[in-house]
Amino acid sequence: MPEFLVLAGVAALALALPLLWWLVRSRRRERSLVRLLDLADEVQGLLDRSQERMQAMQSVVGRVPSDIAAVAHASLDSTQSIRDAKRDVLQHRLWIQKHGDSARQAELDAACAALDRARAKLSTQLGELERAGAELADATEASALAARREPATLRRDPDAP
Numbered sequence: 001m002p003e004f005l006v007l008a009g010v011a012a013l014a015l016a017l018p019l020l021w022w023l024v025r026s027r028r029r030e031r032s033l034v035r036l037l038d039l040a041d042e043v044q045g046l047l048d049r050s051q052e053r054m055q056a057m058q059s060v061v062g063r064v065p066s067d068i069a070a071v072a073h074a075s076l077d078s079t080q081s082i083r084d085a086k087r088d089v090l091q092h093r094l095w096i097q098k099h100g101d102s103a104r105q106a107e108l109d110a111a112c113a114a115l116d117r118a119r120a121k122l123s124t125q126l127g128e129l130e131r132a133g134a135e136l137a138d139a140t141e142a143s144a145l146a147a148r149r150e151p152a153t154l155r156r157d158p159d160a161p
Contacts, residue, residue, distance in 0.1 A: 029108065032105065032109065040092050043118055044089050046122040049126060050122065050125070050126050050129060053129055
């Protein structure tokens with residue numbers, strides 16, 4: 001009888017281990033797919049905020065004389081990089097939709113890592129953009145206040161108030 005119990009225990013273990021391995025593997029896949037979609041949402045949100053911030057900065061840069069603000073205008077007018085990045089996010093989403101169920105775990109991990117790097121880079125760049133925008137707004141406001149105190153004959157644009 002004890003031999004039977006040992007044999008039954010070994011057989012149960014032999015059946016349970018592959019099932020346990022399969023469950024762990026499928027949960028990891030599921031977490032990776034959810035992470036991919038969450039990262040795509042975060043990157044999309046950062047791109048949208050960047051685009052909004054760039055559009056908002058147009059009005060601030062518009063108050064700076066054009067000879068000084070030429071580089072800023074060129075940077076803010078270049079929305080191609082934002083469109084390209086949004087297209088890349090869409091391509092990631094389409095890849096997830098098409099290959100998510102059949103992709104190897106290494107592919108899912110690589111896709112997560114790529115989107116995570118993109119999210120981190122965008123987050124840093126958005127922070128820099130917001131700081132630059134705040135500094136520019138402060139500088140243009142100080143310049144506008146100083147210009148209002150100057151005599152009209154000293155102003156670049158004598159018609160400006």
